[in-house]
Amino acid sequence: MKKALVIIALSALAVSCNQTAEVKEVKTAYVDTSVLMKEYTEAKDLEAKYKAQAEEKGRQLQAEITRFKQDAANFQSQAQANGQAWAQQRGAELQKREQQLGYAQQALAQQLQQESGVEMDSLVSGVKKFIKDYGKKNGYSYIYGTGDAATVLYAEDKYDITKEIIKALNEKYKAEPKTEAKPEVKEEAKK
Numbered sequence: 001m002k003k004a005l006v007i008i009a010l011s012a013l014a015v016s017c018n019q020t021a022e023v024k025e026v027k028t029a030y031v032d033t034s035v036l037m038k039e040y041t042e043a044k045d046l047e048a049k050y051k052a053q054a055e056e057k058g059r060q061l062q063a064e065i066t067r068f069k070q071d072a073a074n075f076q077s078q079a080q081a082n083g084q085a086w087a088q089q090r091g092a093e094l095q096k097r098e099q100q101l102g103y104a105q106q107a108l109a110q111q112l113q114q115e116s117g118v119e120m121d122s123l124v125s126g127v128k129k130f131i132k133d134y135g136k137k138n139g140y141s142y143i144y145g146t147g148d149a150a151t152v153l154y155a156e157d158k159y160d161i162t163k164e165i166i167k168a169l170n171e172k173y174k175a176e177p178k179t180e181a182k183p184e185v186k187e188e189a190k191k
Helices: 002-021 033-039 041-082 084-137 162-175 183-190
Strands: 028-032 142-146
Touching: 028 033, 028 162, 033 041, 033 142, 033 162, 041 084, 041 162, 084 142, 084 162
Parallel strands: 028 142
Antiparallel strands: none
């Protein structure tokens, strides 16, 4: 009887060891985030949008700068003819204008940077969510990121799913209806 119990116990132990040895395969991959952001259509569109805004608003400011330069050039030629008192007064006015133009340039750059930053943060958040969902759907245990903010120091090329992610993101972006103002962007940016 003791032999039978020992044999049963050893059999149970062997079966349990076999079951724990059958560990699920860990499926991993990585995405080159710098390539992703360069090739993702929505990111390109966002960059083009703010580049166009910067050029448009910059043209308006550039026209004022051009007028200022003309006035400054005229000042040089008229300074001797109109006397020192006139030159000092006019020089102070020109300095004040130059300072205001500098502030306007800085304010414009900050405004565009802030606006684009909010939208870019929202875009990055959406990409992260997409990759998370993609990983779950396709059975990945881990998806690492490489690129500008590298979290993977080395990975074999066969684990690179960057092109798959870009293709899937671009297909999703093309399928979405385009609207000028996205109310959900502001909500996501707050999170």
